[in-house]
Structures are given as C-alpha cells and as structure tokens.
Amino acid sequence: MKNAFVCSQYPVTLVGGGEIGPQDLALALDHAPMLVAADGGAAHALRAGHVPAAVIGDFDSLRRADRDRMPPDRLFQVDEQDSTDFDKALGNIAAPLVLAVGFLGARLDHQLAAFSTLLRFADRPCVLIGPQEIVFHVPAALRVDLAAGDVVSLFPLAPVSGRSQGLEWPIDGLCLRPGGRIGTSNRATGPVQLLIEGAGLLAIVPRRALPAVTAALSAPARGPAAR
Template sequence: MSGADGLPIVFEGPLAIVGGGVVDPALLVELDRRGVALVGADGGGDAIGDAGLVPAAIIGDLDSLSNRTGWEQRTRVVHLAEQETTDFEKALYSTAAPLTLALGMTGKRLDHTLSALNAMQKFALRRHLLLVDEVDVALAVIGPFSFEAAKGERVSIYPLAEVSFARSERLLYPLDGLTLAPGGRLGTSNEGLGGRVEIVPADDTPWLLILDKSHLPALIDLLLAPA
C-alpha cells in the first residue's frame, strides 16, 4: 500500500526509524524480538530487509529505495516528495510513538550525521528520541534526568543549543552552574562516580546525553516505564 493518507502512523509501543547509514542487522533482529516496530526512512527499508525483516512502513522521497514496487506489495510505502526535510524528518513527522530510536542515521556521510543531530534538536520537544550508532547511544533530554553509570564510565553531555545546568550528582566533573553551548564549552568525556547519576538543567533547552551503546536496553526500559 502506498500514499500519505492516514498520517501520522501511530505506534502504541516503541518505534525504530532506520536510515541508510551504518546499521547492525543483529540489533534490528533483537529490537524486533523486543516488540519494537521498524520503519525504514527511504533506503533504510532495504537495511531492514537485509536483516530478514519486513518494516511496518517505508517513508521518504524514495530516491534510494530499491525495488519500490516489490516493497509496496509487502508493506506500506509512503512517498513524500517535498525536499525541505530529510527522510529521517519525514519519518518523524509521519509517525507517533512513546519512544523513537534512530538507527543508520550516522556514518558514511558527515552531512547526514549533522542532519540527524539537527532533527534531534527539532523534535526533542515532541517525543523521546534515541540516536544509536556503532558505539554510542544519544538521548535527547529536556529537563532533569537520572540513570545508572559505573565508576569511571564515560558520560558525555552535548548541548544542542546553549543550555545551563543547575546541578549534577555522581559525575567526576560537576555541572553545577555551568553553561554549555555549541562552539563553546562542551561536556565531552565526563565520568560517572558509580551509582545513580542525576543531571538537572536550569531550563528546558534540549541537550544530548551520550553513553555507551550497552545502555540501550536500560534506557528503553527507563523511558517506557510509567511516570
């Protein structure tokens, strides 16, 4: 089935939007087993197919999707011809979910990576977003956030815009009273002191928490937990 009618596509559980960058097929299979819906952002549909899976939908301008006709016989294909946004953004504004993972949005091309970070900033106010690459997971955060980190474990805080922090707990380098900004001071390679890290910003500006990818299952569970 093709077409843009009936948008946004609403998912009751977590969603993974898959792009055409570097994607781990084993991770796609694991996410599928966990009940995470998979949506291809244009050529990301092929990445899902290469993992032996069928996406719930494929969304984009479809300039890099192979065998569009074949895919239309297997799943919903949404063609959005506008060129004001990336395929990742098209998939974001065409879907709704309590938690959205983004895979295959980094690697291969630097401009695609930068576009993915831009989309994270634009959509952070509207939905929970996790950007996953070969090494890390980056969570777009608004407001206070707490999580478990081992002693000496890398914890990076990256500002998507100028953001001030009221305080932090269990970080080697406290954020108390600091302002981070692109082109200014960053929070790269901080470290946990062991136990529960708490980060409290002074405003609602989106920021990125970057952790090792091993944190992905715990972050999914944490973000889906009842408030």
C-alpha cells in the same frame, strides 16, 4: 500526535539507509518490535527478512525492487526536499520511544543532520544507535542507571544549563553552549540524574547502556531530584 502515519503505544524501531552494523537492527528490535523504515532504509529491513510496518520518505533512495515488495498501504511518500528522511519519518511516528539505526557512521554530514533532527523533535524521545555509542536528546528531567566509570558526554546544540547528580564533574552553575563550554568526556559515578533548562543538550553514552537509557526515556516524567 495527530495525523501521524505510524501510531504505536509501544517503542518503534526506525531504520535508515546509512551504515548499519550486523547486530544493530536485531538489537533495536529486541527493545522496540515495531519496525519502520526511512526511505532507503527499507533495503536493510528487507535484507534482514523484515517487511516494515511503514516506509516514510521522499523515496529518492528507495529502490524500485524494494518498493515493489512493500504493500502499497505501507508506503508514505512525502514530496518535499526541505527536510531529511529522518525528519520526515520521526515527525510522522507517534510512539513513546524510537530507536534509530542506520543514521550514524559513514558520512559525517548525515550524522550532523541526524543530531539536528533530535533537537528539532526534542519532544519525541529517540535514541540513535551507533557502533560504540548511543546518542539522545536529554529531556528536562532524566534519571538513568549508568555504571560507575561509564563515559557521559553532554554536547550542547544550543545554550543550556542545569544540575546533575552522579557525574564526576557536576554541571551545576554551568552554561553549556556551542563554541563555548561543552561537557564531553565526563564520567558517571553511578546512576545519573539531570535537570536541564532549555532544549538542545545531547547525551552520548556507551552502547551497552541502551537498556538503561530505553527504560529511562520510557519512564513517566519525574519531579526535581538533582541538587
């Protein structure tokens, strides 16, 4: 992406200013060593002993003490109020994958806004890490090595359809849409393959599946496989 504040050929960890568990940041950094903060998320990073490679946001929640600890060339202020700090940060990171912590939990309105951001930037693979689950936008083609019995919830933010393999209740022939049929509480029977038509489908799977999801979203796009 041209003119991005952060460009990396490797996955990036993005930390927000919301609720964060004691192991969340370390877990994300194990898979994505470059650390970027969205505005007040810099406090979480600095408290854990990390100086982010960049801080992006409107800086309305970035404390002066934290700002003073950052090298000036790592501060990227975006002075507009029509988007969230998650929007501002994700929209300015060019990387194969972003693992985001500090965006789920606590306030429900912030979580809903984060889901909207996943749809807005559907072309940029990003995984939200929560206390029990992870959430990501499903690309047009996905194969992820889930374990039999894993809960797989598919939640549409827009009308979508598709085909699946490896789900106890296949989605073939269904139209998933807000206010209509949704796909929560499905289960994997083993590795799951999805072919999705249209943008707007979120997947919610157990947190322990993060390594498999990270590998799947980082893999080159594959051709059709589900039948």
